[in-house]
Amino acid sequence: MVLARAFADKRPAASHRLGFAVLVLAYAAVVLACGLGLVWAGDLSWGRNPWDNLLKSVGEFARPSFLDIWFGPERLEYRSEDGTLLRTENRQAVEWAFVQALGRATWTTFQIATLGSLLAALLALPLGLLSARNLKAPRWLAQAASSVLGVSRAIHTLVFGLVLVGIVGLGPMAGILAIALHSMGTYGKLYAESIETLDMGAIDAVRATGASGPQVFFSAVWPSVLPQFVSNHLYLWEFNIRDSTVLGLIGAGGLGLLISEAASLFQWDRLATIVLVVIALVTVFDAVSRRIRQALL
Numbered sequence: 492m493v494l495a496r497a498f499a500d501k502r503p504a505a506s507h508r509l510g511f512a513v514l515v516l517a518y519a520a521v522v523l524a525c526g527l528g529l530v531w532a533g534d535l536s537w538g539r540n541p542w543d544n545l546l547k548s549v550g551e552f553a554r555p556s557f558l559d560i561w562f563g564p565e566r567l568e569y570r571s572e573d574g575t576l577l578r579t580e581n582r583q584a585v586e587w588a589f590v591q592a593l594g595r596a597t598w599t600t601f602q603i604a605t606l607g608s609l610l611a612a613l614l615a616l617p618l619g620l621l622s623a624r625n626l627k628a629p630r631w632l633a634q635a636a637s638s639v640l641g642v643s644r645a646i647h648t649l650v651f652g653l654v655l656v657g658i659v660g661l662g663p664m665a666g667i668l669a670i671a672l673h674s675m676g677t678y679g680k681l682y683a684e685s686i687e688t689l690d691m692g693a694i695d696a697v698r699a700t701g702a703s704g705p706q707v708f709f710s711a712v713w714p715s716v717l718p719q720f721v722s723n724h725l726y727l728w729e730f731n732i733r734d735s736t737v738l739g740l741i742g743a744g745g746l747g748l749l750i751s752e753a754a755s756l757f758q759w760d761r762l763a764t765i766v767l768v769v770i771a772l773v774t775v776f777d778a779v780s781r782r783i784r785q786a787l788l
Contacts, residue, residue: 555767559586589761593749597768599743602730603663603738607670612724615640615675619682620708625691632737636679643676648734652741666743670731681723721757725780732776736769 529535538544563582570576621628621636628636652669659665692709739747746765753762 523567548759552763554760555748555763555766556586556612556758556760557590557764557767558728559583560590586658590764592687593765593768596739596744596746596749597772600735600747601732601772603666603670603743603745604728604735607735608674608728608731610671611674611678611727614671615678615682618675619679622679623683623686625687625689625694626712637683640676640679640683642671643672644680646673648673648738652738656742661742662712663744665741666738666745669738670735671741674727674731677727678723680718680778681727682720685719685723686712689715699766718775722784725783729773729780731777732773733769 505644526535559582561583563586565583566579618636618640620626621632622640624633648669651672652665655665655668655672659668689712696711698707722758735743736746736750739745739749740751741747746769749765750762753759753765
């Protein structure tokens with residue numbers, strides 16, 4: 492009897508290990524297929540002179556352009572091949588104008604991420620509630636909500652942006668809507684998972700008093716999940732700040748436009764300045780959001 496019980500207890504563990512091993516082998520097969528496919532197509536290449544290009548790029552990145560505000564020449568001369576003076580330029584004044592434009596673009600990027608994240612959170616809330624299995628919404632409504640959230644997550648922000656630029660035109664509005672439509676899927680999934688971890692005993696107890704659906708939500712569900720909702724919102728807001736920096740590449744405004752200009756003109760010093768601004772923006776927001784999340788614990 493004891494041996495039989497011990498053998499029965501070991502079977503689930505052995506089955507779990509076997510299932511994990513199968514998943515690892517499947518993952519290894521997928522990785523191998525991806526690598527061999529690229530090798531077979533000849534696409535795994537370092538290009539021409541990768542080392543020289545790396546050293547040149549690192550050298551230009553090492554001196555961000557904003558340093559010209561203080562150390563740039565006040566009379567930089569541009570001459571033709573025969574020595575004819577074409578024009579002169581005050582690098583300090585030119586770079587100061589660029590930094591001012593960079594500040595305005597940074598604010599635009601922050602506005603896009605902030606408003607897009609808030610809109611996504613509001614749109615996703617009813618869908619997350621419907622798709623949470625323990626709230627027992629009508630099956631067809633739950634499936635429809637889950638499908639909408641899945642489609643939203645599957646389509647990248649840039650794809651939404653490309654479509655929306657054609658609909659609403661160039662500018663931040665397209666970026667806000669692109670962030671909202673993509674993030675809605677992630678918000679909804681996180682909402683549903685947070686609700687599914689709740690103790691159903693408290694919810695059933697409120698239902699037993701004859702409370703309506705909204706009363707059950709605001710009395711038993713909302714107070715329990717609010718801290719986690721806020722934490723998820725801060726995390727996705729931070730992610731969307733990073734994501735919105737590239738939306739300018741498709742005409743949605745913000746830092747992406749300056750990134751595109753600097754990269755297309757091979758102005759790596761200016762690109763380094765933009766990257767430093769992005770890092771600073773995300774770092775500051777991460778520090779603030781961490782303090783808020785700690786206060787909620």
